Amino acid sequence: xxxxxxxxxxxxxxxxxxxxxxxxxxxxxxxxxxxxxxxxxxxxxxxxxxxxxxxxxxxxxxxxxxxxxxxxxxxxxxxxxxxxxxxxxxxxxxxxxxxxxxxxxxxxxxxxxxxxxxxxxxxxxxxxxxxxxxxxxxxxxxxxxxxxxxxxxxxxxxxxxxxxxxxxxxxxxxxxxxxxxxxxxxxxxxxxxxxxxxxxxxxxxxxxxxxxxxxxxxxxxxxxxxxxxx
Amino acid sequence: xxxxxxxxxxxxxxxxxxxxxxxxxxxxxxxxxxxxxxxxxxxxxxxxxxxxxxxxxxxxxxxxxxxxxxxxxxxxxxxxxxxxxxxxxxxxxxxxxxxxxxxxxxxxxxxxxxxxxxxxxxxxxxxxxxxxxxxxxxxxxxxxxxxxxxx
Ligand code: HEM
Numbered sequence: 001x002x003x004x005x006x007x008x009x010x011x012x013x014x015x016x017x018x019x020x021x022x023x024x025x026x027x028x029x030x031x032x033x034x035x036x037x038x039x040x041x042x043x044x045x046x047x048x049x050x051x052x053x054x055x056x057x058x059x060x061x062x063x064x065x066x067x068x069x070x071x072x073x074x075x076x077x078x079x080x081x082x083x084x085x086x087x088x089x090x091x092x093x094x095x096x097x098x099x100x101x102x103x104x105x106x107x108x109x110x111x112x113x114x115x116x117x118x119x120x121x122x123x124x125x126x127x128x129x130x131x132x133x134x135x136x137x138x139x140x141x142x143x144x145x146x147x148x149x150x151x152x153x154x155x156x157x158x159x160x161x162x163x164x165x166x167x168x169x170x171x172x173x174x175x176x177x178x179x180x181x182x183x184x185x186x187x188x189x190x191x192x193x194x195x196x197x198x199x200x201x202x203x204x205x206x207x208x209x210x211x212x213x214x215x216x217x218x219x220x221x222x223x224x225x226x227x228x229x230x
Numbered sequence: 231x232x233x234x235x236x237x238x239x240x241x242x243x244x245x246x247x248x249x250x251x252x253x254x255x256x257x258x259x260x261x262x263x264x265x266x267x268x269x270x271x272x273x274x275x276x277x278x279x280x281x282x283x284x285x286x287x288x289x290x291x292x293x294x295x296x297x298x299x300x301x302x303x304x305x306x307x308x309x310x311x312x313x314x315x316x317x318x319x320x321x322x323x324x325x326x327x328x329x330x331x332x333x334x335x336x337x338x339x340x341x342x343x344x345x346x347x348x349x350x351x352x353x354x355x356x357x358x359x360x361x362x363x364x365x366x367x368x369x370x371x372x373x374x375x376x377x378x379x380x381x
Pocket of ligand 1: 024027028031032041042043044045046048106107109110111112113114115116117118119122123124125139140142143146149375380
C-alpha cells in the first residue's frame with residue numbers, strides 16, 4: 001500500500017447499487033408472498049426497470065470505472081485474469097461478467113413481469129399488449145428466471161466472501177465509500193458530471209413511465225347498454 | 231337374470247363413495263372451467279376494492295367462489311387425469327396426486343378464506359373486503375406454487 005486512495009465508484013453508481021439491492025429483496029419477498037403484496041411487486045418491478053435503464057445509461061455516460069467499455073470482459077482480459085495477471089482497479093473481467101449477467105437477467109425478469117399474469121387477479125401493466133398464451137409463457141419464464149437470479153445472487157455474494165476471506169480484499173467498503181484504498185498505478189475516476197446524471201435520470205424515468213403502461217390509451221368507456229338483471 | 235341385476239345394483243351401492251366418474255377430458259375441462267370462473271370473480275372483487283365499490287357485485291362474486299370452493303372439486307382429480315388435455319393441456323403437477331396431505335391442507339386453507347370472503351362481502355366493509363381479497367388470493371397462489379405447473 002502506498003497510502004494513497006483511489007476514487008473508484010462514483011456516487012450515482014453506489015446509490016444505484018444499494019437501491020437495486022433493496023428493490024430486488026423487496027421484489028423477491030413480495031413475489032413469493034403474493035396476496036395483496038403482488039400490487040407492490042408490480043410497482044417495485046417498474047422501479048427496477050428505471051434502475052436498470054439508469055445503469056445502462058450510466059455505463060456510457062458515467063465516470064471511468066462505471067463505464068462498460070472500461071470493464072468489458074473481452075476474452076483476452078478474462079485469460080489474463082485466469083493467469084493471475086490482472087492488476088487494474090475496477091471490475092475485474094470475471095466480476096464484469098457477473099455484473100453483465102445480473103443486469104441482463106434482472107432486466108429480463110422485469111420486462112417479462114410487465115406482460116405476466118398470476119392466474120389469480122393480477123396482470124402486469126403491459127398485459128393488454130400481448131395475447132393470453134404469450135402472457136402465460138412469459139409468466140412461466142418469469143418464474144424460471146427467478147431461479148436463475150437466486151443463483152447469480154448467490155455467486156455474487158459468494159465472490160464477495162471469497163475475496164474477503166481468501167484474498168483479504170474488502171469489496172463492500174468501496175461500494176459504500178467510493179474509495180479504493182490502494183491507488184497503485186490507477187487513475188482517479190473522472191467524468192460523469194451533473195449533465196450526464198440528468199440525462200441518465202431522464203432516460204430512467206422515461207423507461208419507468210413506458211413500463212408503467214400509463215401511456216396506454218384509456219379503455220373506451222363502456223357503451224351505455226343496460227346491464228341485464230341476470 | 232334378475233339376480234344378476236340385483237347383484238350389480240348391490241355392488242354399486244356397496245362401493246360407497248359413489249362420486250361420478252367422467253371421461254378424463256371432461257374432468258379436466260370441468261376443473262379448468264371452475265378455476266377460470268373463479269378468476270373471473272376474483273377480477274370482479276378486485277375491480278370493486280380498487281375502484282368504485284359495488285357491494286352487490288362483490289357479494290355475487292364471493293358467493294360464486296365460495297360455492298366452487300365447497301363443491302368438492304377434489305373429485306375432478308380422478309385417476310387418469312394426471313396428464314391429458316381439457317380445454318388445454320392440463321397444468322396439474324404430479325405432486326397433487328401423490329402428496330395428498332399437502333394438497334388437502336392447501337385446499338382447506340382456500341376453503342376457509344373463501345367462506346370468510348363471502349361472509350365479509352355480505353357485510354359490505356370495503357377495507358375488510360380488500361384485506362380478505364388479498365388473503366384469499368394468497369391461498370390460490372399457495373396451491374398453485376406446489377401443484378400447478380408454471381408455463
Ligand atoms: C427484477 C424485478 C423482478 C423480480 C426480481 C421478480 C421476482 C419475482 C418472483 C421471485 C416471483 C415469485 C415466483 C414464485 O416463486 O412463485 C415473481 C412472481 C410474479 N411477478 Fe415478478 N419480479 C420482478 C418484476 C416484475 C414485474 C415488473 C412485474 C409486473 C408488473 C412482475 C409480475 C409478477 C407476477 C404477475 C408474478 C406471479 C407469477 C406467478 O405466480 O406465476 N414481476 N416475481
